[in-house]
Amino acid sequence: MRITILMALITMLFPGMDTNAQTAPGRKVLVAYFSHSGNTRELAQQIASATGAAVFEIVPAAAYPSEYRAVVDQAKKEIAEGDRPALKDKPESIAGYDVVFVGSPCWWATIAPPVATFLAGYDWSGKTVVPFMTHEGSRMGHSEEDIRKLCTGATVARGLPVRGGAVKSSQEAVLTWLRDINLTK
Template sequence: MSKSGKEIDMNWKNFFAAVAGGAIISGSAAAAVINEGDRILVAYYSLSGNTRAVAEQIKRETGADVAVIETAEAYPSAYKELTERAKREIADGYKPELKNKPDSIAAYDVVFVGSPCWWGTVAPAVASFLSAYDFSGKTVIPFMTHGGSGLGHAEADIKTMLPAARVEKGHAFWGRNARNAGEEVKDWIKELKNE
């Protein structure tokens, strides 16, 4: 038994009305992560300059304040020594002493946290920074520079370190492209602002 053309047309109209109505009722645009008036801090650790380059671009796009995370004791410049030390520190959960830390981050609503991806997570200096402050109620947005590992498990690690913060989905930037990531940063910030 076939349906008349009018009945088929009516079914399509009902279908599209139901889909549109369902989208209006149940679907809404994702809430913005960054809102007008938010006080923003970009805190980052950068050994080679890649993470710094991305942090500066985030600052330009958001008008954020910047805190450079620096260790009191410099890391070795030789690659093999550096990677061995970093691997050991991460395995041991070591948090190096920092210099020039902000007195407080209480004034900020949103904190971008930047790090190179070392052994799949944040550099120990960033772990030190995260453990030094109260992030309760703050929005934390990780960003990483990497050579192929993306965010690794850094996002999950930050959530574990900051259980009282709202840790948002992070973004990974290829280290080799970091200095030219302006458009990628701009697009990411637009997403965070829900523009």
């Protein structure tokens, strides 16, 4: 009751202040994602817009084939063999970020190999890693467990799975999830 009254007074005295903000002031946030079809890119943009995060697209040095069967076969082989394909570019450091959202299509129940390459390249101690996945029925698969293994020392928050065909209309689900995990701007 006292908190409600205090928040009402703050809102009246400082009308421009966002009393719904959940992300601590000064917290640096990055959204890093790999997208093959564009669905994960769209979801990454929604998350960045809602959090005020910087955005980094994870791009493999050698592009994946555009033909569906070829991509599926290549991804299955890379995942089974633990391949870490080279990336075109990556941030020199993530030391300046407190929270890193990591997005990927769910391939064979886990993150795409370029995302594994990205995650394996940094020290995650003290960071919060927040996964999000686009899928066609597998939801998160075992990606959260796999991310925990790659991000030793990080806190891995509950991820968000969004079916690929529903991405364009997922803004409310994204906002609800971000509020639930206390990461809105």
